[in-house]
Amino acid sequence: MASAAFEEIAEDFEFLDDWEDRYRHVIELGKAMEPLPEALKVPATKVSGCASQVWLHPVIEKGTFHFDGDSDALIVRGLIALLRALYNGLPVTEVAGVDARAELGRLGLHDHLSAQRSNGLRAMIERIRSVAAAQ
Template identity: 80%
Template sequence: MASEAFEQMVEDFEFLDDWEDRYRLVIEEGKAMPPLDDALKVPATKVEGCASQVWLHPRIEEGRFHFEGDSDAMIVRGLIALLRRLYDGLTLDEVLATDARAELGRLNLHDHLSAQRSNGLRAMIERIRQHAAEAKASA
């Protein structure tokens, strides 16, 4: 259950044979993402468990999940951009039903990320799921 934007990323990854090219694509996705306003880089939006500094700022608009994010590491910004492609615009139920590990597995990321980056990615996914669950509970 991935968004069209994520499906496009899967297609782009399949087109690239070399992991170095895929890595560059992830970094380019991060560079293209608008930076998070410094006013939103606060303890409440900081994601613990990441080796880099990571902030995620979720919002719900018309029953749809959206979020902005930022990091001080380019590859992590790219991972945030991938997560935005995966989750942005989904309903809260869809966010909670999405198996991010399986979807990201289609990109073979787990084979090419360090243990610290993989842990950070899991922490970001958990934070996104937590925000969606809290928003659903309060709706």
């Protein structure tokens, strides 16, 4: 089950017929995120397997999962924003139960991301899941 924030994004996507409009919307979501502080852009937060530079900084407080992230690529920042909408605020025990591939598929992303971007997205999801599972 997707969060209310993700459902809102999915509804917005329903009104965007053209993939280029959807692509621009993903980029705008990324631009709206606060940048990750430079002090958190360290090897421990860097996600390997991404074509661009990606950092994810997860925080689990009182059993609730949150993460911030950043990238040097605008579309990847947008993908991070989508993942934040999908995962942030969930009980850490529910993170593994989110079918991110299916939820993001509702947005039509699979057909329009390059193989490298898809691999990077998969690497980000795996990092999120592994951090949550370690709790």
